Amino acid sequence: MAEQTEPFRLLSPDGAPVGDTDVGLEAEDLRALLRWMILARRLDRECIALQRQGELTVYPGFEGQEAAQVGSAFALGPEDFVFPSFRELAAALVRGVDAVQYLWYHRGTWHGGPYDPRATRFGPICVPVATQIAHGVGYAMGLKLDGAPACSLTYFGDGSASEGDFHEAANLAAVFAATAILFCQNNGWAISALHGRRSEPVPQRRRGAALAGARPDRALPHLAGGTGARQRRVRCGVRAGGRNAGGRGPRRDHIYAGAAGRVDFRLGLRRPAGVPRAGAGGGARRRWLSRSRWWPR
Amino acid sequence: MAESFTMVAALNAALRDSLEHDDRLLVFGEDVGRAGGVFRVTDGLQDAFGEQRVFDTPIAEAAIAGAAIGLALAGWKSVVEMQFDGFSYPALDQVISHWAKFRQRTRGRVDLPIVMRIPSFGGIKGKEHHGESPETYYVHTAGLKVVVPSTPLDAYRLLRLSIADPDPVIFLEPKSRYWSKEEGALTVDGPRIGEARVLREGADCAIVTYGAMVTRVLAAADVLAAEGVQARVVDLRSLVPLDLSAVGAAARDTGRVVVVHEAPKTLGMGAEIAATVMEEAFDYLQAPVARVTGWNVPYPPASLEDLYLPSVERIAEAARRTVAY
Numbered sequence: 094m095a096e097q098t099e100p101f102r103l104l105s106p107d108g109a110p111v112g113d114t115d116v117g118l119e120a121e122d123l124r125a126l127l128r129w130m131i132l133a134r135r136l137d138r139e140c141i142a143l144q145r146q147g148e149l150t151v152y153p154g155f156e157g158q159e160a161a162q163v164g165s166a167f168a169l170g171p172e173d174f175v176f177p178s179f180r181e182l183a184a185a186l187v188r189g190v191d192a193v194q195y196l197w198y199h200r201g202t203w204h205g206g207p208y209d210p211r212a213t214r215f216g217p218i219c220v221p222v223a224t225q226i227a228h229g230v231g232y233a234m235g236l237k238l239d240g241a242p243a244c245s246l247t248y249f250g251d252g253s254a255s256e257g258d259f260h261e262a263a264n265l266a267a268v269f270a271a272t273a274i275l276f277c278q279n280n281g282w283a284i285s286a287l288h289g290r291r292s293e294p295v296p297q298r299r300r301g302a303a304l305a306g307a308r309p310d311r312a313l314p315h316l317a318g319g320t321g322a323r324q325r326r327v328r329c330g331v332r333a334g335g336r337n338a339g340g341r342g343p344r345r346d347h348i349y350a351g352a353a354g355r356v357d358f359r360l361g362l363r364r365p366a367g368v369p370r371a372g373a374g375g376g377a378r379r380r381w382l383s384r385s386r387w388w389p390r
Numbered sequence: 391m392a393e394s395f396t397m398v399a400a401l402n403a404a405l406r407d408s409l410e411h412d413d414r415l416l417v418f419g420e421d422v423g424r425a426g427g428v429f430r431v432t433d434g435l436q437d438a439f440g441e442q443r444v445f446d447t448p449i450a451e452a453a454i455a456g457a458a459i460g461l462a463l464a465g466w467k468s469v470v471e472m473q474f475d476g477f478s479y480p481a482l483d484q485v486i487s488h489w490a491k492f493r494q495r496t497r498g499r500v501d502l503p504i505v506m507r508i509p510s511f512g513g514i515k516g517k518e519h520h521g522e523s524p525e526t527y528y529v530h531t532a533g534l535k536v537v538v539p540s541t542p543l544d545a546y547r548l549l550r551l552s553i554a555d556p557d558p559v560i561f562l563e564p565k566s567r568y569w570s571k572e573e574g575a576l577t578v579d580g581p582r583i584g585e586a587r588v589l590r591e592g593a594d595c596a597i598v599t600y601g602a603m604v605t606r607v608l609a610a611a612d613v614l615a616a617e618g619v620q621a622r623v624v625d626l627r628s629l630v631p632l633d634l635s636a637v638g639a640a641a642r643d644t645g646r647v648v649v650v651h652e653a654p655k656t657l658g659m660g661a662e663i664a665a666t667v668m669e670e671a672f673d674y675l676q677a678p679v680a681r682v683t684g685w686n687v688p689y690p691p692a693s694l695e696d697l698y699l700p701s702v703e704r705i706a707e708a709a710r711r712t713v714a715y
């Protein structure tokens with residue numbers, strides 16, 4: 094994959110197409126992408142409500158990250174394997190994980206992944222940040238030993254990229270030339286710390302591990318980047334998205350809000366500068382699609 | 391004359407036979423490939439089985455332990471080597487947070503057939519970080535099996551059984567016994583994981599131990615026998631699962647129990663054995679359970695090592711006191 098630190102963009106914040114927007118997808122696929130994103134947002138909001146009602150325990154919302162998750166998961170083939178962190182419900186949906194089974198985790202019914210990781214090719218939810226990256230790399234090493242034409246895709250956050258585990262796993266991927274995609278969802282936050290406070294930009298850092306990298310923006314580039322990574326069989330892509338990728342910045346009430354009870358971790362949280370207000374991205378995407386030939390009128 | 395094996399040779403043979411037996415088995419870690427391991431345990435394996443199945447990794451213990459999970463999901467079994475006990479700690483997070491929990495977290499759907507070999511314990515006049523007794527960290531973590539061989543033939547058996555086990559096994563190799571020899575045939579037949587073995591019969595007291603201390607306990611039993619005290623020697627082999635019936639029987643049959651280990655006393659295996667003896671055989675006890683252990687200090691430098699490790703005399707003296715109680 095080409096050196097790229099500027100976001101790869103097909104759509105401006107106001108919904109206007111940027112450059113050549115043909116990413117080689119059928120109208121049907123584009124509609125499916127949008128459908129997943131809308132569905133994921135609706136489910137995410139429902140989960141937040143359920144958490145406030147006490148029906149779910151801690152629930153890590155992902156509003157604004159739908160594009161990053163849906164686009165990347167959509168690009169995968171059936172043989173590929175996803176290693177999530179704890180915020181990838183949208184990706185899980187796209188991979189066919191049953192939402193009810195997935196939510197048993199957040200309902201406090203079962204730890205890990207109540208769904209079948211082998212059948213869904215979606216690993217257990219992983220909370221100790223960055224520890225799942227080595228799992229994804231190990232899986233890709235296994236694929237390589239089998240000569241299997243598939244890859245692993247591991248999600249992790251921008252804050253998690255400060256962990257030694259990220260560096261160890263990225264280096265391992267490079268040393269074994271494993272077909273592992275390391276997908277950093279940069280939502281600009283790590284609980285309370287802003288991106289840049291706790292981590293250097295991730296795409297730049299992967300150079301230390303001699304990995305290919307890309308920085309897609311919004312769902313279509315995520316998808317394009319994802320398929321590109323697969324098709325070109327890159328050794329490994331570290332990519333960042335999230336905050337830049339979707340409409341809204343991170344939720345002001347982050348994952349600990351539910352568990353904390355009376356301790357209010359929300360104090361002091363602010364929307365990072367430059368992050369659009371709620372809904373901007375989703376609306377822009379829809380406006381663009383409705384102007385395009387792809388959106389049914 | 392029967393063939394004799396060092397523990398290193400027996401472990402090497404166990405890996406070799408397992409690699410031959412199962413073509414989904416991998417052996418990896420730091421310097422295990424080309425170099426054959428710093429203790430030569432993996433010597434010649436890369437030549438025999440190729441760089442795909444026996445390979446060197448970066449010096450990254452967490453990544454080694456983590457990769458084994460992904461490999462398991464992709465259908466591969468792994469034996470990973472930590473170069474030394476003191477350098478196994480970077481992998482602890484993966485072991486505690488993932489290895490130990492994976493079966494339960496996946497509702498029994500995913501096996502983790504992984505063995506972590508760790509050259510362990512003191513007695514080799516090693517440098518700092520080269521003589522640790524890490525067993526309690528693993529024993530205390532539900533979801534792991536923990537085994538410690540004491541002799542070459544049992545090392546062969548235990549390693550083969552550990553590799554065949556569907557769950558993660560922490561395999562602690564007593565490095566001070568690496569070059570000890572034992573005569574006989576290499577076989578997996580015999581006690582399983584979870585079964586202790588009685589190495590010497592005796593009715594006056596029972597000495598329960600594992601790993602490198604087994605040799606010292608047997609020497610102490612000889613000293614005691616010369617004084618007319620017959621000690622039963624129990625080699626635990628498997629710390630998890632613990633052979634409760636063997637420990638209980640030793641306590642019931644003798645009424646007097648001494649536990650010996652290198653690790654510091656506080657919350658060591660001795661504490662667990664003492665409590666188990668109380669639960670299993672309180673009414674039979676003739677004396678309090680005695681513990682002969684390392685001290686509650688960081689593992690000392692080589693010049694002080696002999697003051698730290700339980701000596702034959704300390705073990706014999708504890709047994710005398712227990713018998714005379």
Ligand SMILES: Cc1ncc(C[n+]2csc(CCOP(=O)(O)OP(=O)(O)O)c2C)c(N)n1
Pocket residue numbers: 180220221222249250251252253254280281282283284348
């Ligand atoms: C090893 C570890 N340390 C601390 C935590 C507590 N924690 C949970 S989420 C989080 C922030 C993670 O930030 P980021 O990686 O950016 O992911 P995001 O939550 O933004 O998706 C922290 C510190 C953890 N889960 N794991």
Ligand SMILES: [Mg+2]
Pocket residue numbers: 250251252278279280281282283284
């Ligand atoms: Mg973040």
